[in-house]
Structures are given as structure tokens and as C-alpha cells.
Amino acid sequence: MAHVVFPGHLLAVTDGEAELDVPACNVRELLAALEQRFPDAGDELRKSTIAIDGLICQDAFLETLRPDSEVFFMPRIAGG
Amino acid sequence: MNKIQVITSINHEEVEFLCEPQETLLDVLRETLGRTGTKEGCATGDCGACSVLVDDRLVCSCLVLAAETGGREITTIEGIATEEGLHPIQQKFLDHAALQCGICTPGLIIATKSLLDRHPDPDETTIRYWLAGNLCRCTGYDKIVRAVQDVARDLAGPA
Amino acid sequence: MSESIDYKLVGTSPVRPDGVDKVTGRAQYGADLNLPNQIHGKVLRSPYAHARIKRIDTSRAMAMPGVYAVITGEDFPPPPEHGDVGGEAGGSIGDLARVIMARDKALYHGHAVAAVAARSLRIADEALAAIEVEYEVLEPVLDLDAAMAPGAPLLDENCFTKNLPEKTDKPSNIAEVMVLSRGDVDQGFEQADVIVEGEYRIPMAHQGYIEPHACIANTNEAGQSTVWCCTQAHFDFRAITAKVLNMNVADLKFIASEIGGGFGGKTVVYLEPLAVLLSLKARRPVKMKMTREEVFRATGPTSGTHCKIKVGAKKDGTLTAATAWMAYEAGAYAGSPMGAGAMTVFVPYDLENFKVEGYEVLLNKPKVGAYRAPGAPQSMHAMESAMDDLARELNMDPLDLRLKNAAEEGTRAPYGPKFPVIGLKECLRAAKAHPNYTRALPEGAGRGVAVGFWFNFGLQSSAEVHINENGTVTVVEGNPDIGGSRASMCIMAAETLGVPYESVRTLIGDTESTGFSNSTGGSRTTFATGMAVVRACEDIIAQCRARAAVTWGIDEDQVLWVDGQAIPASGVNDELKPLSLADIAENAAKTGGPLLSRASLTAKGAGPSFSVNIADLQVDRETGKIDVLAFTAIQDAGRAIHKAYVEGQLQGGAAQGLGWALNEEYIYNADGIMENAGFLDYRMPVASDLPMIDTHIVEVPNPRHPYGVRGVGETPIVAPLAATANAVRDAIGIRIHDLPLSPPRVLAALDAAGD
Numbered sequence: 005m006a007h008v009v010f011p012g013h014l015l016a017v018t019d020g021e022a023e024l025d026v027p028a029c030n031v032r033e034l035l036a037a038l039e040q041r042f043p044d045a046g047d048e049l050r051k052s053t054i055a056i057d058g059l060i061c062q063d064a065f066l067e068t069l070r071p072d073s074e075v076f077f078m079p080r081i082a083g084g
Numbered sequence: 085m086n087k088i089q090v091i092t093s094i095n096h097e098e099v100e101f102l103c104e105p106q107e108t109l110l111d112v113l114r115e116t117l118g119r120t121g122t123k124e125g126c127a128t129g130d131c132g133a134c135s136v137l138v139d140d141r142l143v144c145s146c147l148v149l150a151a152e153t154g155g156r157e158i159t160t161i162e163g164i165a166t167e168e169g170l171h172p173i174q175q176k177f178l179d180h181a182a183l184q185c186g187i188c189t190p191g192l193i194i195a196t197k198s199l200l201d202r203h204p205d206p207d208e209t210t211i212r213y214w215l216a217g218n219l220c221r222c223t224g225y226d227k228i229v230r231a232v233q234d235v236a237r238d239l240a241g242p243a
Numbered sequence: 244m245s246e247s248i249d250y251k252l253v254g255t256s257p258v259r260p261d262g263v264d265k266v267t268g269r270a271q272y273g274a275d276l277n278l279p280n281q282i283h284g285k286v287l288r289s290p291y292a293h294a295r296i297k298r299i300d301t302s303r304a305m306a307m308p309g310v311y312a313v314i315t316g317e318d319f320p321p322p323p324e325h326g327d328v329g330g331e332a333g334g335s336i337g338d339l340a341r342v343i344m345a346r347d348k349a350l351y352h353g354h355a356v357a358a359v360a361a362r363s364l365r366i367a368d369e370a371l372a373a374i375e376v377e378y379e380v381l382e383p384v385l386d387l388d389a390a391m392a393p394g395a396p397l398l399d400e401n402c403f404t405k406n407l408p409e410k411t412d413k414p415s416n417i418a419e420v421m422v423l424s425r426g427d428v429d430q431g432f433e434q435a436d437v438i439v440e441g442e443y444r445i446p447m448a449h450q451g452y453i454e455p456h457a458c459i460a461n462t463n464e465a466g467q468s469t470v471w472c473c474t475q476a477h478f479d480f481r482a483i484t485a486k487v488l489n490m491n492v493a494d495l496k497f498i499a500s501e502i503g504g505g506f507g508g509k510t511v512v513y514l515e516p517l518a519v520l521l522s523l524k525a526r527r528p529v530k531m532k533m534t535r536e537e538v539f540r541a542t543g544p545t546s547g548t549h550c551k552i553k554v555g556a557k558k559d560g561t562l563t564a565a566t567a568w569m570a571y572e573a574g575a576y577a578g579s580p581m582g583a584g585a586m587t588v589f590v591p592y593d594l595e596n597f598k599v600e601g602y603e604v605l606l607n608k609p610k611v612g613a614y615r616a617p618g619a620p621q622s623m624h625a626m627e628s629a630m631d632d633l634a635r636e637l638n639m640d641p642l643d644l645r646l647k648n649a650a651e652e653g654t655r656a657p658y659g660p661k662f663p664v665i666g667l668k669e670c671l672r673a674a675k676a677h678p679n680y681t682r683a684l685p686e687g688a689g690r691g692v693a694v695g696f697w698f699n700f701g702l703q704s705s706a707e708v709h710i711n712e713n714g715t716v717t718v719v720e721g722n723p724d725i726g727g728s729r730a731s732m733c734i735m736a737a738e739t740l741g742v743p744y745e746s747v748r749t750l751i752g753d754t755e756s757t758g759f760s761n762s763t764g765g766s767r768t769t770f771a772t773g774m775a776v777v778r779a780c781e782d783i784i785a786q787c788r789a790r791a792a793v794t795w796g797i798d799e800d801q802v803l804w805v806d807g808q809a810i811p812a813s814g815v816n817d818e819l820k821p822l823s824l825a826d827i828a829e830n831a832a833k834t835g836g837p838l839l840s841r842a843s844l845t846a847k848g849a850g851p852s853f854s855v856n857i858a859d860l861q862v863d864r865e866t867g868k869i870d871v872l873a874f875t876a877i878q879d880a881g882r883a884i885h886k887a888y889v890e891g892q893l894q895g896g897a898a899q900g901l902g903w904a905l906n907e908e909y910i911y912n913a914d915g916i917m918e919n920a921g922f923l924d925y926r927m928p929v930a931s932d933l934p935m936i937d938t939h940i941v942e943v944p945n946p947r948h949p950y951g952v953r954g955v956g957e958t959p960i961v962a963p964l965a966a967t968a969n970a971v972r973d974a975i976g977i978r979i980h981d982l983p984l985s986p987p988r989v990l991a992a993l994d995a996a997g998d
Binding site for chain 3: 119179189218
């Protein structure tokens with residue numbers, strides 16, 4: 005289970021849902037579950053940077069999620 | 085187009101080249117003669133990356149017509165080090181980490197040489213104004229000024 | 244603060260391994276290579292800021308003696324419909340293809356519309372003049388207000404604002420909106436004893452790297468091409484070039500030259516696909532280099548912005564609520580640092596109630612590119628100016644006000660997650676304790692402070708480590724060295740292996756000779772590529788222990804690696820003489836062959852880096868000119884690997900920020916033509932404009948990096964904007980909201996105040 009939070013700009017593809025709990029042991033399972041629930045969101049979610057319990061990851065996929073993990077989707081950042 | 089024959093001296097070595105009338109010394113150094121140590125940052129005389137000495141005078145080589153350089157003595161970055169090794173200015177730039185990307189460095193070293201040839205013991209303001217024609221976007225000039233101060237201290241010798 | 248670890252090399256400042264070549268003119272930059280039989284490419288650029296391209300006739304140019312190839316948008320495959328480049332100034336690949344070569348519309352003055360390759364630059368220029376382009380000139384959209392107004396001329400009839408709560412079928416110049424919020428701002432403002440508001444505008448500014456973009460492409464008859472270019476990201480350049488030209492990545496080899504500055508600007512592809520295509524058609528190597536004017540007009544500067552800020556606080560300084568409205572120029576195509584601006588505006592503070600509204604806006608200016616901490620300088624200038632006003636209203640020391648509200652480990656960042664260990668409070672305390680903060684100011688001078696921030700990021704990196712037969716070390720990695728990173732890699736490798744710095748050399752491999760790495764950007768190289776180098780060195784150590792074990796005929800777990808040599812574990816085998824890396828390398832043929840290792844990774848857990856800057860300056864009330872008297876840059880580096888180059892990042896970023904604060908701006912006329920496209924009129928700081936820049940490196944190590952690195956390159960440009968504006972406020976008693984604080988603007992403010 006992970007507690008997922010979407011930023012305002014993704015609400016358009018998550019049917020307005022800002023937060024939800026998703027049963028998933030890792031990011032791969034989380035993305036699959038979210039994609040099933042929000043078919044339009046797949047692209048945006050996969051492109052996002054993901055913060056898992058404060059650890060910011062680009063290209064997150066295999067990261068393990070704990071039962072109380074907090075997952076934030078963020079715009080992709082690169083820098084100069 | 086008719087080319088002009090020019091015989092000049094670059095780093096104490098006689099050099100002969102042909103150039104078109106509108107070609108600059110920078111064009112000829114870099115393209116005709118392959119001396120690419122002199123850099124092009126703007127080609128309008130505003131950045132100093134192409135600084136060279138012509139008869140010991142500091143100039144932007146992008147503002148000098150190649151055809152005008154016949155019979156002159158031109159000093160470029162390739163002529164600063166000697167058989168004994170790096171020039172003290174070059175060594176101090178390295179010691180002080182006074183370069184990051186390094187594109188402005190040849191021009192700044194030439195400008196520093198010109199400064200110290202005339203003012204062996206410059207104060208900070210003199211250094212900053214003398215180098216004001218040489219843009220550096222990486223360092224904020226701090227370490228460059230310190231390197232120049234350090235060379236000047238060494239040149240002055242023990243007090 | 245930092246735990247004390249006794250490193251031998253980390254934190255020192257040895258001479259960089261590529262140094263001698265860079266002070267003698269040997270180092271080869273983008274424009275320094277020439278190939279036999281090469282010809283020269285040049286670009287024809289739109290003379291209009293907004294125009295439909297009706298027809299291009301290249302026949303006269305093509306017929307000219309000495310002209311080998313002419314290309315227009317029609318020679319390219321259709322712009323890809325899918326795929327994008329992430330990051331603040333990215334965008335869709337299709338749009339990047341249109342930046343490289345316009346198709347049906349020219350969207351900014353200087354937009355590429357055709358290119359030629361000819362025997363000489365002179366002939367190339369004559370050929371450009373012989374190309375006939377028929378334009379239908381359209382009204383340009385040149386500022387944020389005009390572009391956002393209903394009924395504004397549209398850059399793209401198919402642009403529908405992204406992320407609106409309801410999908411829209413009305414096209415707009417607003418490419419994207421973004422909202423970040425938490426708590427209840429109305430309630431928060433009700434709790435406030437003091438509320439400050441401000442509206443701030445900052446014009447477009449350029450990275451100003453001294454080396455113009457340059458490349459040389461050599462394409463053969465089989466369509467295989469080798470490209471030499473100055474880039475922050477040769478692997479990313481290969482990918483974009485392949486997509487834009489519909490080529491196989493395997494047919495492209497990119498070699499990164501030395502690079503004469505980038506600051507984000509050389510993460511974007513402009514010339515390379517043109518050179519590859521021209522070279523294919525001309526069957527000769529094609530060299531291309533931009534003029535300085537082209538760099539200003541046709542490469543990506545950073546966004547001009549308009550920010551409105553409102554902040555409320557209690558009498559004791561506790562922030563109760565804040566709102567921000569911000570519009571960022573994207574230029575001609577979508578993709579801007581607005582998102583980063585929105586995420587950073589309130590980032591230093593623990594805020595229960597806030598709302599940020601961001602707008603990304605298309606207008607007829609070059610598409611923006613990344614520039615050092617993209618988006619953060621503009622948004623944080625607004626907030627840090629407001630914090631200064633708030634401190635005055637509350638009669639509080641501005642550093643105390645910030646300390647009272649500063650984020651720390653566990654504080655929830657405005658973008659969602661809780662901060663890991665960060666060094667903001669340490670930086671604020673270091674600023675308070677710094678002698679430059681309490682030193683008396685000259686009569687009439689002012690002092691300002693501000694906070695800066697950047698996320699720092701990881702991405703992909705690869706590294707290989709080869710042990711030469713005499714025990715010296717070659718590190719191969721794929722990140723162009725833009726500010727001394729070879730030296731940092733050598734330090735980390737030497738520290739890890741326990742060998743002298745001088746025995747390690749670092750080489751930047753081309754795309755065929757080393758593993759993939761993302762760009763040298765986002766302050767990621769020392770962090771992410773450094774991590775790969777350390778990991779590869781640890782593998783070498785494991786191999787060396789195994790080689791020593793077989794040499795001695797003992798178990799591997801009986802071998803330790805200490806100070807660059809294998810030693811037997813104490814107690815047994817004490818008679819064995821330690822084996823150095825050189826000993827093991829010399830004997831490698833008998834113990835399993837050459838020693839080499841590699842590591843590749845997607846680095847995670849880059850540590851956010853905060854800064855605090857202190858600016859002292861004097862304003863000439865007759866002319867409005869500002870003299871910077873002193874500047875102090877304090878920043879949490881996590882850990883400085885090469886101390887002098889970390890100081891250099893702080894100083895260089897400060898100088899760029901000061902330039903932006905004081906003078907730099909894109910000035911457009913009514914037709915959308917930039918009027919100051921040269922270094923004389925785009926006024927970057929020169930040596931006589933600046934004082935020494937004092938630095939203080941705070942070290943709160945990043946637990947996710949083997950040496951604690953956070954990354955330092957981005958953050959330094961952020962705080963100088965507000966620190967300067969706040970110092971001017973202190974000096975003249977007037978808040979000037981807009982940048983740059985150039986003499987005319989300062990004088991106008993003084994005049995308006997009746998000075």
C-alpha cells in the first residue's frame with residue numbers, strides 16, 4: 005500500500021482525484037494500478053519525477069514501497 | 085578575388101600567408117594558419133577572447149585586418165610558454181583555479197602579460213580595469229584577479 | 244554540522260589534469276577542429292518575428308559556383324509527433340525539430356528557415372542572400388500581458404492550454420497552467436498581523452557563454468555521420484539528432500569537444516542536424532559556427548517573467564500564508580521553467596497555507612532553454628524581496644525572519660515530499676555569524692540578503708576505470724568537463740583507491756567509446772557520475788584483493804585494501820609484503836589479465852542545496868549606477884570535492900546573478916527584433932564591475948552520495964537577484980520591483996520619489 009499524492013496539474017488526468025491509497029509493493033505495480041484506474045494518465049505519470057518518502061527519483065520503476073510509503077508525482081526537473 | 089601576400093612574425097617565427105582584403109588577423113590565425121589557441125567569442129571586439137599582442141600592443145585580433153600585419157611582431161597564446169615550461173602567468177592561473185571552461189583563458193593570459201609588462205606592480209583596481217575588455221562568464225573574475233596579483237608578487241621578488 | 248572525516252584528497256584543490264592544454268591554447272573547442280575537404284555551413288534566418296512561410300526558392304543559391312548543398316524544412320522528415328525532452332526547458336521533439344528548422348511558420352526573429360553549405364563562408368553568405376523566401380508577415384506577440392489577453396494573435400492555432408480543470412477547445416497562447424496549494428490561504432491571511440504584496444517583472448536573459456555554438460559533421464554515403472561539437476550532452480544530442488533526421492542512433496557518433504561555457508544553453512540542439520544533413524547532401528565534412536548575434540537571436544535564453552506575491556506573518560515573524568501568481572515566457576514553443584519556478588518560490592519556508600498559480604506563455608521570442616537553476620531565480624527574487632519587505636514591516640533582522648520560518652529535515656516541501664537532511668539553517672546561521680554581515684557599511688550604502696535553492700538531480704551515468712600496467716589509473720566517463728569536473732573525478736577515484744591524485748587521469752569518451760550519460764547539467768555530474776566513478780573504483784579494489792589473494796595463495800577475505808595497497812589481515816600471514824596497485828598491475832597478466840571495471844547507474848537521492856547571499860552596494864544618485872562593494876556567497880555543498888572549483892561555482896553564479904540583477908536584458912523593438920544582440924549592448928559583468936566575491940562553503944553531507952556531494956552549480960545564480968534588489972532598497976529607501984536595476988530604472992525610481 006502506498007499513499008499517492010498528485011499535484012494540481014495532474015488532476016485533469018486523474019479525474020480530479022488528488023490523493024489515494026494504492027496497494028503496491030513497488031513503483032512498477034503502482035504505475036500499473038494507476039494506469040488501469042486512470043487510462044489517460046499513463047504518459048503523464050511515467051514522465052513524472054517521483055518522490056518516495058522524500059527520496060526524489062527520475063525514471064522510478066523498481067523502487068520498493070513500504071505499507072506506509074508516501075509517493076508524490078512532480079514535474080520533471082533537469083537543471084542547467 | 086585577388087589575395088594579398090603578407091610576411092610577418094608570429095611568436096618570433098617568420099610567417100608568410102595569403103589573405104583576402106577583408107580577412108581579420110583572427111581569421112588568418114585560426115583558419116589559414118591553424119593557430120586555434122586564439123579564440124573567437126564575438127568577432128566584434130567586445131569579449132577579448134581573441135586578444136593578441138601586435139608589437140607589444142594588446143589588441144582584439146578580430147578588429148585587426150590581416151593585411152595590416154606585415155612586418156609586425158605578433159604574440160599569441162601559443163608563444164607564451166617557453167622551453168623552460170609554462171610562463172608564470174599560466175602557472176598561476178592553474179594554481180588559483182582561475183579558469184573553469186577555459187575559453188576566455190588564452191585572451192586573459194595575453195591581457196595579463198600586457199598589463200604586467202607595463203605595470204609590474206598593479207593594484208586591484210588597475211588589474212580589474214586592465215582586464216575589463218576580457219569577458220569571463222564562469223569565474224566571476226575573483227580567482228583571475230588573485231592569480232594576477234600572485235604573479236605580480238612573485239615578479240616583485242622578496243621585499 | 245558535518246562530521247569530521249579524514250580525507251586525503253577530497254576537499255583539496257589540486258591543479259586540473261586538463262589545465263596545461265587550456266592555458267597554452269592547445270585545448271580544442273567546438274570551432275577549433277578542421278577536417279580535410281571541409282566546407283562551411285550557414286543558416287538563413289527569418290527577418291520577421293512572426294510570419295507564415297509561403298514559398299522558398301533555393302534554385303539561384305544552388306546554382307552558384309562553390310555551393311554544395313541547400314536545405315529547407317522540406318528536406319527534413321516530418322517533425323516527430325511523439326516523444327519529448329523532459330526538464331524545465333524541454334518540449335516535444337516535434338517542436339525542437341521546428342526550432343532547428345522552421346516549417347510553415349517563422350515564430351521569432353532569427354528562426355532558421357534554410358541552410359547552405361559552400362566552399363567558403365563568403366560564398367555561403369552570398370548563397371543565403373540568393374535564397375528567395377516569400378513571407379506573409381503576421382502581428383508579433385511580444386509581452387506576457389498581450390499574449391495572455393483574450394483575442395491575442397495566436398502563435399499556434401492548435402495550442403490548447405494544458406492542465407485546465409476542464410478540457411478546452413479554444414486555442415490560446417497559454418500553453419500550460421499549474422497550481423500548487425496547501426491549507427487555506429484565506430484563513431492564513433486572517434491570522435496575519437502584517438501582509439506584504441508586490442508585483443515583479445524580470446526580462447529575458449541569456450546564459451552568455453563565451454563560446455558560440457559550433458560543430459563539424461562528416462556524413463558518408465551510407466548515411467553514417469561523425470559529429471564533433473561543443474555540447475553539455477553529446478549522448479542527448481545524438482538522440483535528438485537521430486529523431487529529428489529519422490536516423491538510426493547507431494549511425495551517429497558524437498564527439499564532445501572542450502566546451503566554452505554552457506550554463507544550460509548547450510543542452511539544446513540547434514546546428515548538428517543541419518550539419519549532418521548538409522554533409523550528407525554535399526558529401527563533404529560541413530563545419531558550422533554561430534556568430535555572437537545568432538547566439539543571442541536564435542538560441543534559448545531563459546524566460547522573462549511576471550510574478551505577483553502576497554505574504555502574511557504574525558508579529559513574531561511566523562509566516563501564516565502566501566500566494567504567488569506567476570507567468571513565464573516560453574518563447575515560440577511550449578516548454579519553460581514555469582514548473583520549477585512554482586515549486587521553488589516558497590521552498591525555503593515551512594508554510595502551512597499557500598497557493599501558487601503558474602502560467603506558461605507562448606510569444607514571438609526564441610524558445611527558452613535551460614539556464615542555471617532554471618525558473619528559480621525569477622520566482623525566488625519575488626519571494627525573497629517580499630521577505631525583505633516583511634522583515635522591515637516587522638522590524639526584524641531579515642536573517643532572523645528567515646531562520647524563524649526556515650525548512651529543515653522533515654519539513655514538507657511545497658512540491659510535496661518531506662525534505663531529507665538539508666543545510667538551510669546552517670547557511671542562515673553561517674551568514675549571521677559572518678563578519679561581512681556585521682561589518683559597518685560606508686555612508687549611503689545598502690546591504691541585502693536572500694536565500695537560493697536548487698533541487699539537484701541524478702539521472703543516468705556510466706564510468707569505466709582502467710588500471711594501466713604501472714598502476715596509474717584512467718577514468719573514462721561521458722560528461723563534458725565544463726568547469727573542472729575531470730579534476731573532481733580524479734580526486735574521487737584517487738581517494739577511493741588510495742592512490743596519489745597525479746596517478747589518475749580522466750577522459751571524456753565519445754558516444755561510441757563509453758557508456759551512456761545524461762547531460763552535464765542540473766549539478767548532477769559530480770554527484771551522479773562521481774557516484775559511478777566511486778562504484779567502479781570499489782570494484783577495482785575488490786578485484787585487487789582477489790588478485791593479491793591468488794598471488795599470496797590465501798583466502799580473499801584475508802586481504803584488506805588500505806591506503807592503496809593490499810595487505811594481509813593482521814594476525815596471520817604477517818610476513819607478506821603489501822602489494823600496491825602498481826605491483827598488482829605489473830603482475831596482472833599472471834593473475835587474470837588487465838584490471839578494468841565499470842559502473843552504470845540511475846542516480847537517486849541528489850541532495851537539495853540551499854544558499855544565502857549578502858550583497859553590499861552603493862547607488863550613485865546622480866546617474867543611477869550601482870557599484871557592488873562586497874558580495875558573500877554562502878552555500879551548502881554537501882561536501883566540496885575540489886574546493887577551489889566549488890568556490891568558483893559560487894563566485895561565477897554570483898557574477899551571473901549580479902549581471903541579471905543589474906544590467907542584463909533582452910531589449911525588443913515593436914517588430915520583435917532584439918536591439919542589443921551583442922556583448923557591447925547586452926551588458927554582462929566585466930572585471931571592473933565586480934568586487935572580490937567571498938565564499939563560505941557549508942558542508943551538510945548528502946547521505947546518498949559516497950562522499951556527501953549535493954551538487955553546487957545551479958544554486959549560486961538564484962539568490963543574487965533578490966540580494967541585490969534588497970540592498971538597493973536598503974541604500975535608497977525605495978523598493979524597485981523590476982529588474983534589471985540598470986541606471987535608467989534606478990534614476991527613474993529616484994526621480995519619482997522626488998530625490
